[in-house]
Amino acid sequence: MPSSPNPLSRGPRVQSFQPPQGDLTIMAGSGNPLLAQAIADELGVRLTPCEAHQFSEGNIFVRILENVRGRDVYLIQGVHSPVNDNFVELLFWIDALKRASAQQVTAVIPFFSYAKGDKKDEPRVSIRARVCADAIEVAGADRVLTMDLHSPQIQGFFSVPVDHLYGRHVISDHIRKMNIENLVVCSPDVGFAKEASDFAKLLGTPVVIGNKMRKDHSETVEVLEVIGEVAGKNIILVDDFTITGRTLISMAEVLKKKGANDIYAAVTHGVLSKGAAERIGKSPLKKMFMTDTIEAQIDPLPDNIEVIPVAHSFAAAIRSIHDRTSVSTLFPEKRSKK
The missing domain is CATH 3.40.50.2020 (Rossmann fold)
Structure with missing residues (x-):
């Protein structure tokens, strides 16, 4: 007679039921x-x-x-x-x-x-x-x-x-409703290029990439170059977060020098250290979009920062x-x- 299976066997087991779901x-x-x-x-x-x-x-x-x-x-x-x-x-x-x-x-x-x-x-x-x-x-x-x-x-x-x-799903939905013409997505560096490309696919736009250099652990950066055509275009800079806003602002200044029209920015997390909101408010950025993953801010937000809910x-x-x-x-x- 065939032997019965050993209940202590370490072989694979198939769970034939789902555990009950709690409230x-x-x-x-x-x-x-x-x-x-x-x-x-x-x-x-x-x-x-x-x-x-x-x-x-x-x-x-x-x-x-x-x-x-x-x-x-x-x-x-x-x-x-x-x-x-x-x-x-x-x-x-x-x-x-x-x-x-x-x-x-x-x-x-x-x-x-x-x-x-x-x-x-x-x-x-x-x-x-x-x-x-x-x-x-x-x-x-x-x-x-x-x-x-x-x-x-x-x-x-x-x-x-x-x-x-x-966050790019809710942000791109919001931007799409604005019907911005000649829009181009820009990554501030090569490290965010893949995410910027995904963002561009959702908006159906081209993508360009910036090249920046950070000398130390501070938030100070130097934008060296922009790879792609931006003259006469409306640009949206995308990143996962910003703390001081300096990367986005430096990139916006370079884009302006290269002939870009309106420049927007979009980040999922607006970390915004002391002084960042005021800095962004005085920057070339026409509008910066961020989600409400961080709801308590150190400084009041300027008119050119718009918060998009992610609930x-x-x-x-x-x-x-x-x-x-x-x-x-x-x-x-x-x-x-x-």
């Missing part, structure tokens, strides 16, 4: 309360009550104010200024949710600042993005949802699933994750390659 729960950390509320409104759910408090010496305390046992919790908490406080709070929320027996915790990180530290490109430096990824996993996150990582390969730093959204994109991704459908179908260029 969809949205929770807001201190980093993005307005975005979290907008996401909850899009999904037709209320925000789960919670509180975070920072003591006078800097110690952070978090508490969930209702039962989350068995729920699928989507925690909205960006890692932006104050970066370290927001990151530590993110870890504490994840830990609190796991200890409260949440079924699944998805860390929704609209902006992940430490993504800039994605490689060891100098002697004796830390790969900060990898350290942060390890910490998020150790705290207990089951999944990560984010937008426009500085380097997409950072997804590989995590062993849990990472869903990566792109719908995050809500659609959360609904897809919760319903176990494909998140990639949200991206037009991904569908076209099938």
